[in-house]
Amino acid sequence: MRDPGRVTDKTSQQPVDSARTAARQAAAGPAAAAEGPYEVTPGVYKRLTTGLGGYSIAMLSCLLIVGLIALITPREHKETLPTADYGNHLFALRNKAPYTPYAPQGLPFTWRTTSSRVSGLDGEGPVAWHLGMVTPSEEYAALEQSDERPVGEYLWRMTNSREPVGVQQVAGQTWQRYYRKDKDQRSLVRTLPGLTLVVTGTASYEELAVLAAALKPQPKNGASASPSAPAASTSPSATPADRP
Known part of the structure; x- marks a missing residue:
């Protein structure tokens, strides 16, 4: 049985809905007429559609050129060691060492001193001096000297070798070769009496002979001698020697 209180008349609602729709269309009439495709000139269309793309291509081209230049440009990676001043160490050795120290004099300016260490001046252990250098051929050479005894143990540590492999005449003096x-x-x-001199490194025997020939005894007790400035050239009287 149907409830007479809930009778719905669909026919009476249709005119109302149609009226509302017509009113909305009338209100939106001008805006609706403005909708639709726009006509633009070819120049405007090109700027709107290709401007950003062209800019991006230009930027990428510039970055590519910069990258290629950076890739083919040679770069120097070699590290240059700082130069060391050993004057204070030599002065201390001349005044406190129990032996007459030897120092290079007259080396060419292409020899660069890169390290200097002194030990034993406080009275504990043997007195030793290390002087590291870079040779003109960019190899390593060092002067090692000490009054350490026994000599054999000191030579083993400095040369990393037990037995000599020959001899070499340098400036009228006989030096033993180790390799x-x-x-x-x-x-x-x-x-020498009370002192052992070692010239060692990755340099050739010829360059080591240049350093050995430049070694001169330094007067003790505050005398005026001091290591001279690098000379333009040096010609040690050394037997020519090639690498083993």
Whole structure:
């Protein structure tokens, strides 16, 4: 049984809905007429559609050129060691060492001192001096000197070798040659009363002979001698020697 209180007349609602729709269309008439495709000139269309793309292509081209230039430009990666001043160490050795120290004099300016260390001046242990250098061929050479005893143990530590492989005449003096193949290390050794001199490094025997020939005894007790400035050239009287 149907409830007479809930009778719905669909026919009476249709005119109302139609009237509302017509009113909305009338209100939106001008705006609706403005909708639709716009006509633009070819120049405006080109700027609107290709401006950003052209800019992006230009930027990428510039970045590509910069990258290629950076890639083909040679760069120097070699590190240059700072130069060391050993004057204070030599002065201390001349005044406090129990032996007469030796120092290079007259080396060409292409020899650069890169390190200097002194030990034993406080009375504990042997007195030793290390002087590291870079040779004109960019190899390493060092002067090692000490009054350490026994001499054999000191030579083993400095040359990394137990037995000499020959002799070499340098500036009228006989030096013993040592060689350590796996370290590519060459050494020249001269033993004096109370002092052992070792010239060692990766430099050739010829360059080591230049350093050995430049070694001169330094007066003690505050005398005026001091290491001279690098000279333009040096010609040690050394037996020519090639690498082993």
